[in-house]
Amino acid sequence: MVASTASGEREGWSSRSAFILAAVGAAVGLGNVWRFPTLAGENGGGAFVLFYVACVFLLGLPLVISEIFIGRTGQDDAVGSIRKVAEKSGASGAWSAFGILGVIAAFLIVSFYSVVAGWVLYYVGVMGGDFVSALLAGDPFRGALIGESQEAIQGRMGDLFASPALLLSMHLAFMGVTLFIVARGIGSGIEAAATILMPMFFVLLIAITIYGAFVGDMDEAVAFLFTPDWSKLTPQVMNTALGQALFSLSLGVAGLITYGSYIKGASGLGPTSLTIAFADTGVALLSGLMIFPIVFAVGLDPAAGPTLVFQTLPFAFQTMPAGALIGLLFFILILVAAVTSSISLLEVPTAWGIGEMGWSRRKSSLIFGGGAFLVGIACLLGYNVWSDVRLLAFWPLFAELDILDTVDGFTGKVMLPLGAFFTAIFVGWKADRSLVEKMTGISGIWLSVWRFLIAWLCPLAVGTILITGLFPAIL
C-alpha cells in the first residue's frame, strides 16, 4: 500500500532543490559535527581522514545513487520500494528483507541519537544561561563560563550523566520536536524544517570556522587533519572510517530510499548525489577545521573522545574573545544539524508503518517516536543506574561498552555495512539495467564507472572491511 495525503496522492517534495536540502539536512548531523571530529581525533587524524574521504567517494557516492534510485523508482516506503524494484526487475521479493534491516537500524539509531542531541540541548541551556549573565553584566563579548575551573567545566558533563532526570528531560524534549516535525508530514514538516534550519546551519558553520581561524591554531589543525601517518591505518580504523562514511551519508538504513521515494518527476541522480556527498564531506572537514584550531590553541588533547565537543570546547571558549557568545552559537549549530537528521531517521520507520501497515502518519510516527524514546531511556540509564549492563558481553568488540555505545557500535559497525552490502548487490546485480539507466539518468562512461563501483568495489570493500573489522583475529 502506498501512503497518501487526504487528496489521495502520495506526499512528495515541492522541488528538486527541496529534496537536496532535506537530504543534505539528513546527511549533515551529529555524525559530522560530533562523531567525525571525535573519530578523527581518536584515530590519529590524517590517515583516517583521507581513508574516510576515499570511502565517501568510491563507496558512499555509488550507494547514495543506488538508494535514491530504489526510492524514486519504488515510490513507496523502504520495504515496498525494494519490492517494487525487484518486481520490475524479475528478482525475488525477498530482497525487501534488507529494507527491514534498514528500518530497524534507523529506529535504533534515532533512539540514541536523541539522547546525544539531548546533551547538546543541555549545553545550549548552559551556554545560553552564561551568555545571558554576560549580557546582564554589560560584557557580551567576554569568554565563556568565566571563573569556573577546568575541572568544574568538565565536571558539568559528569553531573549531567549522573542525573537520569536531567538526561531524560533533554531526551524527551528533543524526541518531542523530532516527532512533531515528522507527524506534520513531508511538505509542512520535514521540508519546512530543512528550509529554515539548513541555511541557518551553514551561516553558523562558516562564521565559527572563520572565528576559529582568527583566534585558534589553524596550522596545527590542518597538519593534524591532513598529514597521514599510514601506520595508523589498521583494519579496525578502516572499519571505523567506513562505518562513519556510511553513517554520515545516512546510508545502509534506507534513509535515502525513503527520502528518494518522495521525489516526483524526473531528475538526474548523478549531480543530485554528488551535491549531497560533497556537502556532507565538506561539512565534516569544515567541522574539523572549526573545532581543532580551538582545541590546539589552548593546548588540549584532540583524542579526548566523545567528550571532546562537550568538555574540551567549553573550556577552550573560556579564554577566547566572545567565547560566551560563540560557545552558545556553537551548540545551537550542533542542535540544528541534529534535528534535520533525526527527522530523517524517524521518517524511515514512520514511512514503513504508513506503507506496510496502513497506519496514518500520526499513528505511525507516534508509535516509532514513542518506541525510540523508550529505547533511548535504556541508553541514558546506561550512564548511571545501569552502568554495569553489557548488552553484547559475549562479543569481544562490544563487550566493554555501555548501552548507548553498544547500540551505536552495533548499528554502525554491523547493521549499516550489511545494509550497504545488500544494497550494492541488489542494485549492482539484480536490478534491471534499462530501468537503472532510465531512472538514474546516468549514461555513457559514468554509467560504466558507477556500475563497476556498485557491482564490484562496494560489495568487495564493504564485505572485507566488515569481516576484518569484526573479526580481527582472522588477519
Ligand code: PFF
Ligand atoms: N547522517 C546523520 C549524521 O551524520 O549525523 C545520521 C543519520 C541520519 C544516519 C539519517 C542515518 C540516517 F538515515
